[in-house]
Amino acid sequence: MGIRALLSEPLARYIVRQQQEWIAKSLEVQEKWRKQLVAKAADTQFGRDHFFRDIHSYSDFKEAVPVSDYEDLKGYIEKIKTGESNVLWPDKPLYFAKTSGTTSGTKYIPISKDSISNHINSARNAILTYIAETEKAEFLDKKLIFLSGSPVLTETGGVLTGRLSGISNHHVPGYLRSNQMPSYETNCIEDWELKLDKIIDETLHQPMSLISGIPPWVQMYFDRITERTGKKIKDVFPDFSLFIYGGVNFEPYKAKLFESIGKRIDSIELYPASEGFLAYQNSQEDESLLLLLDTGIFYEFIPVENFFDENPKRLSIGEVEIGRNYAVIINNNAGLWGYSLGDTVRFVSTNPYKILVTGRIKHFISAFGEHVIGEEIEKALRYAMERHPETEVVEFTVAPMVNSDKGGLPYHEWLVEFAAMPHNSEQFARDINQRLTELNIYYLDLIKGNILRPLELVPLRKNAFIDYMRANGKLGGQNKVPRLSNDRKIADELLKMNRS
Structure with missing residues (x-):
């Protein structure tokens, strides 16, 4: 066993112990975050506009903070883009995650110094949780690939701007840098098909053990490799043992992906978004996702059937029911307030709080x-x-x-x-x-x-x-x-x- 695998095991056990601690007090943890978020943002433009100093309870919070989408917050974000500080959150964002919107064109989602750990540590903890459960860590000593957007960043109002996956690439832990694929130069290629060919050039003869990405684009990677070699992926990458994915439901892709691989392997589902990393699969015995309640996000939920009401009912985590579909609303430590992600989830457990992502509220x-x-x-x-x-x-x-x-x-x-x-x-x-x-x-x-x-x-x-x-x-x-x-x-x- 290599040094990375060896060192990961005690860290994995530590992370799981921490996880069990906040799971045991989920309601208290969420109330803690509601109070902390409101207190820290009280002197921002949004906090003053919405009388944060007068918020003393969750009922006060719902009265003061309306349910919003990007269009509702766009005026504040435009101020940040012109260089203003203390708008939605203290100081300026560390990054803007640039993403496509169906009605708003390009969206600029703020990521702050406080919220970046939600994105980076949550992805890390998903892997460590897997190691703690399975005692499989050898994959860390071989090559890992994260099929992602370009890490090239621009500036918008003095704020570094790029795709979330590209931003995350700048925060890959140093101990994984030496076995991360593809090369930085290849990852910067914007043309996907040219980039894919270069990725294959670089990875084809490497001991790939972990492959991560959105299923349809991973499938395209596998198809191109098979076209070149005439082989199943298991024969090209005999060390490939862990697939990490997110962004879409895996089920429609599963049969073809595993057929392309030629064997069943372990997989971990993630629930990341530009607005926040919400959940991950914490057990190979259960496909549902553990909702991350102690990473800087205060969650609210609206029953799907009430979402388009004039004043929809908003629920805190302690009020949700198993088996019902809810629209997800987040308030986070980057300054998103009452923000509707557009996603719908269904709770399958409340001890701990575990979900399945069921779709999009507008899809x-x-x-x-x-x-x-x-x-x-x-x-x-x-x-x-x-x-x-x-x-x-x-x-x-x-x-x-x-x-x-x-x-x-x-x-x-x-x-x-x-x-x-x-x-x-x-x-x-x-x-x-x-x-x-x-x-x-x-x-x-x-x-x-x-x-x-x-x-x-x-x-x-x-x-x-x-x-x-x-x-x-x-x-x-x-x-x-x-x-x-x-x-x-x-x-x-x-x-x-x-x-x-």
Whole structure:
């Protein structure tokens, strides 16, 4: 066992002991953060505008701090971008994490000196928790790759600015630098396909043990390696033993990824966002994620069915229920207040508080009142794939078809790129539809009431989604295609590309 693996084991045990301490007092820890955040930001522009000095309870906090999104905080962020200090949080941010917004264009998410540890230490602790549970640490002595955005940073109002994954690259611990892949020069390449080829050049003959990234881009990395070598990944990288991922639900990609690897390996799911690192999988025996309650974030939750109400009910961690879907609201030590992440989660445990990420609050189909969410379509697809085990799905998206050229009732259109088609695609579609009616009573009522007809499956050509992402300047990095849309913008563009 090498020195890195040897030293990691006592550190892993220490981190898990700390974890158990804050888990045991989760409610007190969250109340501590609410008080600390409000006290520290009381003299910022936001704190003065929202009378932070008069906040003495959670009820006061909800009265003073409205639920917001990026557009609501944009005026404050624009002041920071012009060089002002003490706007949302004391002093200036350490970084702006630059990310794409659906309505706001480019978003500049502040990361402060206080909040950077949330991003960096949480990723580290996910790995250490894995080591403590499995007693597997040898992978640390071999080569590790983090497929990420460019670490090149620019300045905005005197604040270093870049993609979150690129910012994080500057904080990789020194003891891992010497076995981190790819090289800094290669990581700085902006063109994803050129970068991918260079990454393969550098890693192909290395003892890769840990590979991390968003599943579709890792799959692309694996596909290119297999094209070059004609081998399964396990034969190219016999030391590969741990896959770390986040950003999308792994389930639709799992079968094809493991088929590409050629064996089952351990995996760790992370829940990072530019706004904060929220959770990670803390056990190989359980796919749910431990919500990180002691890293500088005060959480609130809004039941999904109430999110679009004029004054939606906001709940603290002690008020959530197992089995319900909630929109996630964060208040953090970078100055995001009442901030809606846009994500939905479902609690599967409250001792400790563990979640599954179920979708996006705005990524649903409700063109006819059905309100089908991401978790439901992914479960329906998994149900069909279990009944058609020959099937491999590369990527998919779903959109409503209101006025078909063929006439007839409207329906949901599933655009799917298969690596291996089901032997009976019509039955495959019927199986998806059947499971969806079981998962969503509104969808069932619309089908039974002849308002909707069963879904239609449209197979797309190879690389349809890659070509779509390339055409929209979103190939690689942290980008992903929405699973669900309430309009046909993505679907129509994919179909146009498919025909061409």
